[in-house]
Amino acid sequence: MKLLNEIQQATIDGRAPEVAQLTQQALDEVMSLDDIINEGFISAMSIIGEKFKNNEIFVPEMLIAARAMKAGLKVLEPLMLAGERKYLGKIIIGTVKGDLHDIGKNLLGMMLQGGGYEVIDLGVDVTPDKFLAAVKEHQPQVVGLSALLTTTMPFMKETVKVLGESGLRDQIKILVGGAPISQRFADEIGADGYAADAGSAVELVKAVLS
Ligand code: B12
Known part of the structure; x- marks a missing residue:
């Protein structure tokens, strides 16, 4: 202690x-x-x-x-x-446009990798179009959006909208997280899930993919 x-x-x-x-x-x-x-x-x-x-x-x-x-x-x-290399699924993660906070997102990436998932990390300040391009290129099952600023939360909504309009929405699950995010906000913007921390995020991914 x-x-x-x-x-x-x-x-x-x-x-x-x-x-x-x-x-x-x-x-x-x-x-x-x-x-x-x-x-x-x-x-x-x-x-x-x-x-x-x-x-x-x-x-x-x-x-x-x-x-x-x-x-x-x-x-x-x-x-x-240190997990097994045979991946359980592919996940794209990134911090949304305007937001440079990456500690939580990095932790999320590491926990997901440890949990057996292939993680493609787009970094910080990721525009909705960049998320869309990455989804087209990598064809993941899950996209994880991170935001730490209340001012960047609207870009989460925008990203969900852009992915929604792409025709690829039914092929992916969109998860959101970050200190100011809540289940209610996730529901409001049409995301498929929210987790408060990286540990629960691994459980959430398992749940949405099952
Ligand atoms: C460190 C920090 C910074 C660092 C970031 C360094 C970095 N490389 O990340 C620096 C100094 C750069 C910074 C800058 C700023 N910051 Co700052 N920052 C923080 C601080 C202290 C910690 C954030 C953090 O790393 N937490 C630890 C991680 C592990 O937690 P987490 O990110 O929440 O992630 C966990 C979960 O949320 C979840 N999770 C995260 N993402 C996702 C995604 C998915 C899909 C899922 C399922 C789960 C999930 O899992 C993670 C692990 O368990 C917070 C305060 C706080 N307590 O949050 C303020 C805070 C977020 N910052 C704040 C502010 C205001 C700023 C600045 C605007 C300050 C300024 N005037 O310039 C700038 C903005 C820069 C920008 N454009 O992004 C405010 C935001 C207020 C608000 N209401 O929006 C906060 C809350 C501080 C405060 N109390 O006022 N900041």
Whole structure:
């Protein structure tokens, strides 16, 4: 528990090398990936988010904390990706237009890969047309849209609309997620599913594909 608190604090402080080292130590002590991610990193990011909202910290500090979290995730990556290679399905993921947040989307990608799915990551600031082009090219079963800003949520709606008009809609399931997203919003925009975190997203993908 103490170690997870240390990971959380070092992430908040943006001490990337120390986060990497503490994460390795947590793995050596056989702590679960879920505990490290949830109690170490995600809890740190919600504290950072609160501090930012209250003007106690600003974008540079948020960025430095995000880098520290990435350094920790890098240590976990080989374990998260260690799944079987025979894919259960193909999934395209991306952060929608105007939005540069990618930590949650990356985590989602790693968990899905670990869960046995082939993941094609389109990156951040992905326009609806780019999602459509990728669907045509890769023919996935699932498309996962991520948004962290309330101002970019309309582009999620736009992406669902563009995919809807393409004639390919019945061949794909569209899932949405990100801190400001809810099941209600997913229903409103005509998405096929919503999950609050990357772990539940893997379950959701299993469910929509079954
Ligand atoms: C780190 C961070 C940044 C970093 C991002 C670095 C990076 N490479 O991602 C930087 C500094 C760049 C940044 C910039 C900005 N940010 Co910022 N940021 C954050 C912060 C602190 C953490 C986000 C994060 O990584 N969380 C951890 C991850 C693991 O969680 P997650 O993304 O929610 O993902 C999980 C789930 O949601 C889910 N999930 C995510 N995507 C998907 C997709 C699918 C399909 C599914 C099923 C599930 C799923 O699974 C994930 C894993 O469990 C949040 C606060 C917060 N608590 O969210 C603010 C926050 C999102 N940012 C905010 C703001 C305002 C900004 C800026 C506008 C600030 C500015 N003035 O410039 C810019 C916008 C830049 C842009 N155009 O995108 C606000 C948004 C407010 C709002 N209502 O829209 C927040 C909420 C802070 C706050 N409290 O005010 N930010």
